[in-house]
Amino acid sequence: MNNPARSIDLTDIDTELSQQSPQEIIRYALENHHNIAISFSGAEDVVLIDMAHKIRPDIQVFSLDTGRLHAETYRFIEQVRNHYGINIDVVMPEAARVEKLVVEKGLFSFYEDDHKECCGIRKIAPLRKQLLTVDAWITGQRKDQSPGTRAAVPVIQDDKAFARPDDKLTKFNPLANWTSEQVWDYIRSNNVPFNELHDRGFKSIGCEPCTRPTGPGQHEREGRWWWEEATKKECGLHAVNISK
Amino acid sequence: MKITMVKKIFADGAPCKKCAEVEAKMHEAGQLERLDQVIVADEADPQSDGMLLAAKYGVDRAPFFVVERAGQPPEVFTVYFQFVKKVLNATTTEDEELEEIMNDNPDLDFI
Numbered sequence: 001m002n003n004p005a006r007s008i009d010l011t012d013i014d015t016e017l018s019q020q021s022p023q024e025i026i027r028y029a030l031e032n033h034h035n036i037a038i039s040f041s042g043a044e045d046v047v048l049i050d051m052a053h054k055i056r057p058d059i060q061v062f063s064l065d066t067g068r069l070h071a072e073t074y075r076f077i078e079q080v081r082n083h084y085g086i087n088i089d090v091v092m093p094e095a096a097r098v099e100k101l102v103v104e105k106g107l108f109s110f111y112e113d114d115h116k117e118c119c120g121i122r123k124i125a126p127l128r129k130q131l132l133t134v135d136a137w138i139t140g141q142r143k144d145q146s147p148g149t150r151a152a153v154p155v156i157q158d159d160k161a162f163a164r165p166d167d168k169l170t171k172f173n174p175l176a177n178w179t180s181e182q183v184w185d186y187i188r189s190n191n192v193p194f195n196e197l198h199d200r201g202f203k204s205i206g207c208e209p210c211t212r213p214t215g216p217g218q219h220e221r222e223g224r225w226w227w228e229e230a231t232k233k234e235c236g237l238h239a240v241n242i243s244k
Numbered sequence: 245m246k247i248t249m250v251k252k253i254f255a256d257g258a259p260c261k262k263c264a265e266v267e268a269k270m271h272e273a274g275q276l277e278r279l280d281q282v283i284v285a286d287e288a289d290p291q292s293d294g295m296l297l298a299a300k301y302g303v304d305r306a307p308f309f310v311v312e313r314a315g316q317p318p319e320v321f322t323v324y325f326q327f328v329k330k331v332l333n334a335t336t337t338e339d340e341e342l343e344e345i346m347n348d349n350p351d352l353d354f355i
Contacts, residue, residue, distance in 0.1 A: 011302065039355060064355070120342040124352060128345070145354055153351060160323055161345045165330070204354065224353070 010158050010170075017155040018177060023051050025155055025174035026138065030056050033136035033170065037062055039127070040088065042073040043195055043205040044183050045140025046080055048174065050192045052138070053084050062089040062130055066122035067098065068207035076195040083193050091130050093122045108209060115210055115225050122207075131162040136170040144179050145204070146221045180220070245313050246280045247331065250294040252306035255287040262347065263307045266324050278332055305348070323348070 017025050029036060030052065037060035038048050052059040063077055081088045101109065101121055110118045131137060141153045153176045163169035175183065180203070187194055197205055201213030203220035214223040251263035270276045285294025285306055297303075297310065301320045309321040311331050321327035325341045328334040346352060 041355065116343070116346050119353070120339070120346055123355065124342050124346055125338065127352075127355060128342070139355060141351060141354065146351070160326070161349055165326075206354070 010156055014154045014156045022047070022174035022178060023055075025172060026051050027055055029136060029138055029156075029170075029172045029174070030059070035134050036060065036136040036138065037089075037130075037134045038138045039064070039140075040077070040080070041140065041205065042069065042077050043140070044180075044187065044198065045175070046076075046192055046194060047183055047186050047190075048138055048140055049080060049084060049086070050186075050190060051174070053086065057085075059086065060089070060134070061086055062091050064123050064126055064130075065090045065092050066207050067093065068122065068209060070197060070205070070208045070211070072197045073195060073205060076193070079193050089130070091126045093126050097121045097125065110210065110225075111227060114228050128162055131159075131169060132164055134169070136172065138172045138174060140175050141173045142175045142178055142180070142183070147219075245311065247278060248297070248310040248312075249279050249282045250285050250297055250303075250306060250308050250310070251282060252285045252287065252294065257288075260306055266307050269324075270328075273328075273334065275328065275332055275334065 017028060020028075026048070038045075038052060040046065040049060040061050040063045042063060049059070049061055065074075077088055077090070080086075098121060101118065105113075105117075137159070143151055143153050153173050155173055155176050157171045157173070159169040159171040186192065195202075195205055201215070202211060202223065203214050204223045205211055206224055210225055212223050212226065214220060249267075251267065252260040254260065267276070267282075270279075283293040283297065285298055286292035287295070289295065290299075294306075298306075298308070301308075301310065301318075303320060303322060305322050307324070309324075309327045309331070311319045311321070311327075313319075319331075321331070323344065325336040325344055329336060
């Protein structure tokens with residue numbers, strides 16, 4: 001459900017926050033939401049934890065453990081937990097649903113169909129369940145991660161997909177306007193720990209079967225689901241300027 | 245109660261795939277009769293009824309539904325399963341809901 005007045009407010013706030021640094025956006029998020037959590041993928045979005053930890057040391061963090069992550073990513077999640085002295089809620093998919101998928105389609109069905117069914121069961125369903133427990137969440141989504149699907153990522157948005165019935169869920173994307181280079185500058189200058197896979201050419205890190213290193217000049221999107229054709233998904237409403 | 249569905253056509257005249265899928269699903273479930281009107285948001289015509297309604301409610305995706313009840317502010321739904329569950333009291337499966345979430349939010353790929 002969408003409350004028109006609130007949407008307009010968020011658009012205004014987004015315009016204002018878009019001019020601010022990720023740290024200022026995170027501060028705003030934490031000051032305005034007590035029950036808020038960071039979604040940590042085990043990759044360079046670790047900068048969110050570093051920034052938030054400096055503001056609120058007991059920041060809530062969760063990671064989606066699909067069961068198919070690299071061993072390096074599991075080690076990194078543990079390293080982050082120890083480095084910051086925080087609890088990371090490792091969220092897992094429903095065993096019965098994974099078992100059903102594997103029994104019916106095997107362990108690598110995503111190479112034959114596409115990755116959506118597997119992602120839905122292993123990632124989106126647990127994410128949805130987790131988000132029912134919070135009022136707001138913070139992600140590491142950036143516009144430069146995928147020109148096709150993330151070009152319009154706002155800094156703050158009304159998350160209608162995952163909100164509890166008749167309730168609101170606010171989603172913050174503090175890194176939306178940062179580039180990969182800015183993220184890595186921050187990691188280096190602040191001695192932030194990072195996933196060792198990055199040193200082996202992985203720009204984007206997801207599940208092990210669906211992630212590969214990319215070479216110079218390749219976009220990080222090319223390291224994920226490379227066997228699938230780019231599918232045009234277009235549900236947005238775009239007015240076209242027409243001279244009349 | 246008055247229910248309006250807004251569906252989109254692209255600037256080149258092509259129909260919106262998701263709108264067609266939702267419409268077909270509603271037809272199959274006998275839900276189309278519950279709608280009072282279906283209007284078009286024509287991306288080539290910012291003055292089309294659907295585009296004006298989208299601008300009025302700050303909606304940036306299609307299809308969407310506007311539910312008006314006497315004495316209450318209008319409710320706008322951009323998520324189909326939420327609309328049919330709350331307004332039409334229909335049931336949906338988790339698989340259907342996850343599929344809609346993923347199709348509508350391709351940015352979730354990198355979460």
